[in-house]
Every structure is written in C-alpha cells, then in structure tokens.
Amino acid sequence: MSHYYEENDLERFDEIGKYRPDLYDIFMNYYQGVMSAGALTTREKALIALAVAHAVQCPYCIDAYTRGSLSAGSNLEEMTEAIHVAAAIRGGATLIHGIQAVNAAAKITL
Amino acid sequence: MLPFARQLEHLGYADLKAENVSTLQVNLGWRCNQACKHCHLMAGPHRPEQMERDTIDAVIRVAARWSIPTVDLTGGAPELNPHFEYLVEQLDRLGTHILTRSNLTILFEPGKEHLAEFYRDHRVELVCSLPYYQEDLVDRLRGKGVFQKSLEALRRLNRVGYGEPDSGLRLNLMYNPAGAYLPPEQGALEVQFRRELADRYDIRFHRLLTLLNMPIGRFKEFLERSRNYNRYMGKLVSGFNPATVPGLMCRTLISVAWDGRLYDCDFNQALDRPLLEGLPRTIGEFDLPTLATRTIRLGDHCYGCTAGLGSSCGGRLAQN
Numbered sequence: 001m002s003h004y005y006e007e008n009d010l011e012r013f014d015e016i017g018k019y020r021p022d023l024y025d026i027f028m029n030y031y032q033g034v035m036s037a038g039a040l041t042t043r044e045k046a047l048i049a050l051a052v053a054h055a056v057q058c059p060y061c062i063d064a065y066t067r068g069s070l071s072a073g074s075n076l077e078e079m080t081e082a083i084h085v086a087a088a089i090r091g092g093a094t095l096i097h098g099i100q101a102v103n104a105a106a107k108i109t110l
Numbered sequence: 111m112l113p114f115a116r117q118l119e120h121l122g123y124a125d126l127k128a129e130n131v132s133t134l135q136v137n138l139g140w141r142c143n144q145a146c147k148h149c150h151l152m153a154g155p156h157r158p159e160q161m162e163r164d165t166i167d168a169v170i171r172v173a174a175r176w177s178i179p180t181v182d183l184t185g186g187a188p189e190l191n192p193h194f195e196y197l198v199e200q201l202d203r204l205g206t207h208i209l210t211r212s213n214l215t216i217l218f219e220p221g222k223e224h225l226a227e228f229y230r231d232h233r234v235e236l237v238c239s240l241p242y243y244q245e246d247l248v249d250r251l252r253g254k255g256v257f258q259k260s261l262e263a264l265r266r267l268n269r270v271g272y273g274e275p276d277s278g279l280r281l282n283l284m285y286n287p288a289g290a291y292l293p294p295e296q297g298a299l300e301v302q303f304r305r306e307l308a309d310r311y312d313i314r315f316h317r318l319l320t321l322l323n324m325p326i327g328r329f330k331e332f333l334e335r336s337r338n339y340n341r342y343m344g345k346l347v348s349g350f351n352p353a354t355v356p357g358l359m360c361r362t363l364i365s366v367a368w369d370g371r372l373y374d375c376d377f378n379q380a381l382d383r384p385l386l387e388g389l390p391r392t393i394g395e396f397d398l399p400t401l402a403t404r405t406i407r408l409g410d411h412c413y414g415c416t417a418g419l420g421s422s423c424g425g426r427l428a429q430n
Contacts, residue, residue: 011344041298070287073294073302075244 010060043072050079051086111347114412121352125405126361131398133363135182135423136161136169137379138191140368144213146239146252148286150327150380153186165370166193168393170200176398182363182423184211184376189222202232209235211284211423214263215256226263230270235280237319237423238264241288243306251288264313273314282317290338292345292418293320296426319425322346324377324414346413354420357427360406366393374406376423377414383407 017024035045046068053061069079118126137151138161145154173181181201188194188210201208210229217225229236240260241251248257264281267273273281283303287293300318307313323329325342333339365373370393373379386407390397420427 043294043298043302067291070289071291071294073299075242075247077244 005059007063010064041072043069043074046072047074047078047082051082054083055086055090111343111410114410114416115408117350117413118355118408121355123355126355126358126408128402128404128406129361130402131176131178131362131364133180133182133359134169134173134178134366135184135363135376136188136197136366137368137376138166138183138185138188138194138197140186141190142186142213143190143216143219144187144253144256146328147332148251148323148327148329150324150329150377151186152327152380157186159186159368160191161193161368161370163193163196165366165368165393166191166197168370168396169366170197170204172393172396173201173206174204176396178206180207180209182209182211184423187213187216189216189225190219195228198228198232198234207235208232209237211237212239213252214238214240214260217263217266218259226266226270226272229267230272230279233278235282236267236272237282237284238267239286240264240283240303241286243303243310247288261311261313264307264315265311268314273316281315282319283315284319284321286321286323290323290333290336290342292349293322293421293426295419296320317425319423320419320421321423321425322414322417322421324380324411326377326411327380343410343413346417349417350413351416351418351420351428353429354416354427357420357422358412358415359422359424360415363423364396364401370394372396372401377411378407378409381409381411383409 014024017028035042035049037045040048046065049061050065050069053065066079069082140151140153140157140159141155142149142153142157143155169181172178183194183197185191189212191197198208198210216222228234238260239252240248242248245257248260249255264273267281270279271277272279285293285299285303293299296318299320303318304315307315325333325339325346330339333342360374363375365376365379367373367379371379372385372390372392372395373383374385378384384391384407385401386405389404390400415421415427419429
C-alpha cells in the first residue's frame, strides 16, 4: 500500500459487508433510501453530500459526489457554493466554541 | 468485461432484432463548422466527407418508395452539404417528417443566414445541441464563442415561431455531459434548463433530450488521455439497464452514411461496422422487409445506449 487512500478502494466498498452482512445490508438500504428523491431532489441531495464530504474531508466521498453532482446536472458554481456552506458552518462552529473558551477562562480567572 | 452480446443473451435475446424502420437517419457528411471535444465522428471544418447528389437522390427514392415516416438529417453539420436544402424540399413534398440535428452556430455561417426561415417554411423539427446553460462549460466543449452564438441562434428561432407551445415548430435541445460521467435524469434537467434559459436569456424550447457520450472517437481519446476509460466503461457496464433494450434506437432506425453505406446506427458508422453480412449494403440496395427484421450488429460500445436510463438520439429510453 503506497497511500492510505487508494482510488480503487471506493469500488471495494461492499467488502465491508463480508463479516456482518446483516448490518451492511441495513446500512445500504438506509443509504439508498436517504439518497433517493423525496421532498428533496437527487440533485439537491448530491450537493448536500458534496458539502458534507468536504466537512468530513473524505476523499472517497468528494470523488463520488463530485461525479454525482455533475451527473445530476449541477455545475461548478453551485458545487463551490455548497462547499462554501460547509466551510461557513465549520468556521462558525469553530468561532462559537470560542465562547466556551471565554466561559472556561472566566471560571478560572479573578 | 462481459461482451454486450453475452449480456443480452442472459436476458433471452439470442440476437437483437429490428422491429421496423420508421426512421432513416442520413449523415450528410462529416464536415462541420465546429470541432467538439466529444464528437464520435471527429467531425470538423477540414473533413472532406460529403454526401453527393446521386446518393441524396437515392435517399429520396427510398423515402418515397417505402413511405418512411421520418428522415433524420445529421452530420457533421448537415446544413453544410450543398444539397441539404434540395433534400429537405424534396422530402417535404413527399410529406415526410423531417428532423435536423443542428449545432446552432451554423445559422451564422456565410450564406446560411436564411436557415431559420427555411426550417420554418418546411416545418423541419430541430434538435439543437446545447450541453448546458453556462458559457464556460459550453465553450470548453464546443469551441470559443459557441455559447453566445447558440443563444443568438435560439432567439432567432424563437422569433420565427420555433419553441412556442402551439406553433407546431418543434425546437428540442440536446444535452450531453461535459466529461466522463452519465447524463442527469432527463425530466429534472429539462425543468432546470427551462427555468435557467427563460430567466437568464428569455429563450423557449419544447423538450430537452439527454445523450450519453459514446466511448468512441474524440471522446474515447479524451478518456484514454485522462485515464478515465476503464472507469467510464465500468460505469456503463455496471449501469446496464434491461428496461432500455426494447426501445434501443437501432431497432427502428437505419443509418445512411455520407457514401451511401448502411449501418445500424451512427456509432457503428463511426466505427465502420456496416450491417451484418447478407443484408443490403448501400442505400441503392435498400429493401424494407429485409431491413425491418434484420439482426443488429452489436459491440461493447452498445453499453453506452443501455446504461442508467438509456441513451438515444431521441433522449433517454427508460423511466425512473
């Protein structure tokens, strides 16, 4: 193994089902149900998935949902906006935790 | 990779048979004023292949003799053939439904400025290439300046009545992906295109058709150069959808090449894989009863028509 992340590993996803196929099947049914069109379109869901993929920094998911978003008819302008949403929420989440630091500091300072 | 013919055998198709010939798809030549990056025929301004007048007359004779309902004109840019207008006039006299696949920018070529009115006067149905509603993507795929010219051409077509709901002048758009991925679901993309083209550019059209990029010609070169070929083919094979097989366009169509030779589809023409042995070879030998029940020549590129919701010159083949 030359890298922790190998591109072809994405196609081996089903190997995760080898030891607990029951849990794998439950997950896959759930996953497919979630990603199917519902109140949101598959295009909207692919953009959300792309944003989350960046937030969790998963190269497999970024690859899959870049393709998924393009295949669903989205463009790079929309995809970039979605990634900015992830960045904004991550940034905001970091900053709001600054209040915890303020609180912690207040607790131990005179 | 499981050969396509074997894949069909598993479904019970020992051979894939035609159902009829309701469309004659006539390729008038590989010359084009554009040189799109995905073109399966590698068409462009310098291609010499052009259908000659005697072949065009043979097409007209076949359309008349066998009452072929639809003649679908393609290329290259079919309008660059010097006999294009003659062919349309003759087919119109026969009452044939005429469909032309236009790249839109042809309307601005010298001597072609009257085409919008010409199409209208002969009630030609148009299928116009527009892979997206954003300039950078269209120009990257089809050439610099193509997007703006395409918009202007669509506005011109709208002005003469094309794309209006009740005009009877059918204006359909053809989408293809700008890379190594499958087309979106046609209905959802049509809603998106209709909204964006109306809001941004005040352009109207009837239907959006989605077409997958076939892994041959220039697109295959791109796939190999970018090391996407195996993955793309894998996607097509794993996406094989049996529901697409009954509607495959080769089952109701014959493709006529610029030199008059007959093929099961434009893709087989690009690959120079003519009809199977024993069948008529040229438009001059056209025989409807034989061709309407022929066995179709298959290849692994056929996975391009059966992946996902399917793909054809008339758009997707299966519902969600």
